[in-house]
Amino acid sequence: MKTRVGLVGGCLLIAALSLTACGNKPSETPSASVSANVDVPKLYQNYCISCHGNQLQGGQGPNIQKVGERLTEAEIVKRIQKGGGGMPPFQVTMKEEELKALAAWLSGLK
Ligand code: HEC
Structure with missing residues (x-):
């Protein structure tokens, strides 16, 4: 019964994976670790450069070089x-993680 052995192995692996996932699940994910997977x-x-410019200096949209002084990360996400x-x-x-990483970066600009 080789198939059965394979199944058991798979379950163990899944259990081990979800354990790590569970141990690492704070209600609020820190922005730093979110941005780690995202190329901000x-x-x-x-998505943004066409209106806010290559230096965030603005154009069609406003200058957002110091947007962190005006808006919080949550406000920027919204x-x-x-x-x-x-x-x-x-x-x-x-994606949500992209949104968050982008907002975290912008909210730090002061
Ligand atoms: C089609 C042009 C356009 C694009 C693309 C665009 N924006 Fe904007 N953005 C605007 C305009 C226009 C405003 C000002 C709206 C207003 O006055 O209410 C604005 C406002 C903002 C504000 C608020 C600034 C403030 O000081 O209140 C933020 C933050 C912002 N944009 C971020 C972004 C980000 C991040 C992206 C890319 C994901 C993006 N924008 C893409 C046109 C654009």
Whole structure:
């Protein structure tokens, strides 16, 4: 019964994996570890640069070089998700971890 042995091995592996996942699940994921998987400059280039400029200096959209002085990370997440006032919404386009990483970076600009 070789198949059975294989199955048991698979279950053990899954159990081990979910253990690590469970041990590492704070209610609020720290932004640093979120950004680790996300290429923030590339996201900005892909989605934002056309309106906010290559130096965040603005253009069609406002200057966001010091947006962290005005808005919190949560406010920036909401802003990117919903858009408005001439800015398109990115809720569907971007993954949640991408949104968060981008907002975390922007909220640090002061
Ligand atoms: C089509 C042009 C356009 C694109 C693309 C765009 N924005 Fe905007 N953005 C705007 C405009 C216009 C505003 C100002 C809206 C207003 O006055 O309410 C704005 C406002 C903002 C604000 C608020 C600034 C403030 O000081 O209140 C943030 C933050 C922001 N954008 C971030 C982003 C990010 C991050 C991206 C990429 C994911 C992005 N924007 C893509 C046009 C754009």
